[in-house]
Amino acid sequence: MKALHNPHLPWRAGLGLKPEHYADILSARPDVGFFEVHAENYMGDGGAPHRALAAIAERYPISLHGIGLSIGAARPLDRQHLARLRALIDRYRPHSFSEHLAWSTHDAGFLNDVLPLPYTAETLERVSAHVDEAQQATGCQLLLENPSSYVLFDDSTIDEIDFLDAIAERSGCGLLLDVNNVMVSAVNHGLDPYAYMDRFPVERVGEIHLAGYDETVDGAGERLLIDAHGSKVRDDVFALYRHTIARCGPVATLIEWDNDVPTFPLLLAEARRADSVLATAAGRREPMRRRA
């Protein structure tokens, strides 16, 4: 097996890169730990997106976050898509490459959401093989993100944390811990988010995501949180984040704000909030456990 490339992001707050902010970033050079891009948005042949990303990658560490590989799909991974990811990794040398524990491709077409899967021996086998294939094809260690979900599967037999930990153990991948997803899933499934966090294998975590959720109720009138990425990080998620950093030490932390994108200064203020938490935990962490 080939050695995988796995540099790590600085233990700072980073921001999702949005086209409406290219000019702000390139002219003001704000002090931001890193920028994260959705890989699929940079899979065009050329033009302004690549020009901006090339300029920003010269000045900041880049995190490449895929949303379309469909690692949890029953069907084989799309070789063409793997090649596109490899090309981006070779071109921009990101400091992190991550994807979701979810699926999105089907005969019906690309379903454009991160869809949930049952946790079973069969899916564990399938997802581990897909993660391994993605790492071999890209030459890069992958961070696998814990999902947010609205439903459960009768067929599930494995706890989510055990499932993620087993995939990391088998494939050598790292984990991306989305604190908002932990809150969303915990509320939606009547679990304690702090208990989840205290069991999470933090030594495998290479990056944290923070985002804002929306709230509604389900058919029985119970609270239902929606992973919306369209607002500031909610107070309860931020409190859970403080708890997480206190437990595991500083970790590169992304502010995800993909819908109703705010002005750059507002986004930067969110990053500063996370940076202040990271500063309190400085010096308390070793780099993520590396693959032997």
Place this chain on the structure above:
Amino acid sequence: MDIIAIQNAFAAALVDPGQPAPAGITTARGKPDEKRFAVYRNNVAVGLTRALESRFPVTRQLVGADFFAGMARAFIAGHKPASPLIFAYGGDFPDFVAGFAPAAGLPYLADVARLEAAWTHAYHAADAVPLAIATLAGLDGERLAVARLTVHPAAALLRSCFPTGSIWQAHQGDIAGSASFSGGECVLVTRPEFDVRVHVLPPRDAPFAEALFGGLTLGEAAERTAAEPEFDFGAALVGLIGLGAFAGVRMEGG
């Protein structure tokens, strides 16, 4: 149930709002909940609607947000993205608009959508240095006549029976223009460097541009436009090249 069966059932229910949530999907209460499954349906629909709204903003302005949302919903029901490259989603939306009966009162709508689709295509197209007029300057008349021009990867030519380019231009910026237009237009989309540009060609140059985009030689294209009384070969060629329509010149092949 194996994972293939589970995902088949999930996908089938996801794309068909008439179906109940698939069997085997539950909640912490141990009972299925349609509203929860509907979140996934809504995510897919909202995400794809947003993608169309961002690719076709003028089309949306022309019909209004509500009408556009309904038209998008009808399109999405029958057209799921072929790949995860969502910026490319909606290439066939203009053809759908052309056949969308409730929009029949706006016969120019599909052409405006075609122009917007060409704009996004140009935005993401491969980088290429546009052909410089100096490259042709070294060719004598005989060789010039048999030369063919390679269309720039970002360039597109749209011949419309409607004043599509003018309608599009009038909807740039915050305040929509209110000028009245008539007649067909030939619209050229280019991206010589990184900014996409939209040009309405002079009518006398349109057949010439079409001939060159169709792969004819400069000689053949000039012959085709000989009947145009106002046509000026040199001015038309220099104009198209200057706008960044072409990336190269080749002497043989079609």
